[in-house]
Amino acid sequence: MSEEKPTYTEAALRLEAIVSTLERGGMGLDETLKLYEEGAELLKLCKSELAEAEGKLNELQLDEIESELQSEKQ
């Protein structure tokens, strides 16, 4: 796990804010480019988060998970 990566929700909120700011317009070249780059980065992150939601389906009885957790602790 990478450290302090924004969650999907945080990234999506920030992305929405960036897009609205850009849509409102009125900023300079530098800021536009900076916002665009940040937005593109956030989009990439959001898309990678989607892939991370896919995974294994574990179906365990209470005793099984408890003994798994117990053995992992040792």
Place this chain on the structure above:
Amino acid sequence: MTGSGQVTTGPLPIGQFAQLVKRTVAHDPLFRNQALKGEVTQWKQYASGHTYFSLRDEDGQMSAVIWKGKCSIDPSIKEGSEVVVIATLDLYVKRGNIQLVVQRIEPVNVLGELEKAKRQLIEKLSQEGELDRVRHRIPAVPKHIAIVTGAGSAALSDMHRLIDNRWPGMRRTVIGVLVQGPKAPQQIVRGLAATRALTNVEVANQRGEPPVDLVIVGRGGGSPEDLWAFNLEPVARAILASPVPVVSAVGHESDVLVSDLVADLRASTPSDAIERVVPSRNEIEFLLDEMDERLKVASRRQLIDCRQKITVLHSRLRVAPLAGLNRAKGEMMRMASRIERATRQTLNTQSNILARCEASLAAVHPQRVLERGYSMTQTAEGSVLSSVDGLQTGQDIVLHFADGSADAQIIKTQKVEGTK
């Protein structure tokens, strides 16, 4: 009527038909885990450990059986007791008897007691501020859902089906527990403790999966009795102890359970829980694509705006010196006319003064005096004579008149007495 899938031509053997009825009954959820109330009659506890009785009220009655050890029986239950049972309908094929297989039986007054305990618990949690604590936020896209529910239950297969519809292959860990009966509260608490362990990053790393970031605890619908575990303090505390959001997903309509009150999200059924916490992957991807498009369009427009602004600035810069010159020229012209006006005014004043001086000077001009009949005498050298002193007899003088002059000679001088 070919529910068995076999086409039969002749009459159906009765045993097969009874089996068919049994299967049909077993498949109908109405007849499974149904809460029923009535009065106990023909109460018989056999040496085998099974208990047989009938449940009746004024409108009808049915046979019922409690298999040995399947549920605890309150010793106060006897002939004539009012009870609530949780039972599943079954056909005893050998005899063709329809009977209720009871999973739980409680005297009615016990329910009253439970209700009272529940109210006290709510009061207690409320006083501790647990009911209006700040809730955890449900992740927009859960990376690892833990589901604590009855293993192999209909509620669980509903949840699996819905998850896979909305987000195929979403990562989840199901912890199968008993969700009703005397062991349920403790099992649910242990299940929640296991999910708590799975939220730990180290544990998750060790298991090679992301930590659990959302917990769903629940079960399908049932009588208040069935759901009672979700009204108990240990379960409520276990929900409160979770470091990640917990969804209370117990199938029921009207009555609020304590688990609903303490959870981060209350769902009316397990399926409802899935619909509320598992987003549709297609929708999310569509939203992201839309966001992508909006980001590009807005940035491009913004860049075009910037370019236009630069163009405007550029052309303004080109005309700027001209504008400056024009302004300066105007300024100069305004200045010039002010100077002219000022000069004219000054000159006017001056000429007025001059005219006045001229007039007063004119009054004393010698010519005016001569015009009045006086004459002016000068020596031949041009000095004006104003006295007889110094005049010699025979000296040439010039007399000036208004209209001319005459040369003359002094014949005799005589000074007026008393003048200087």
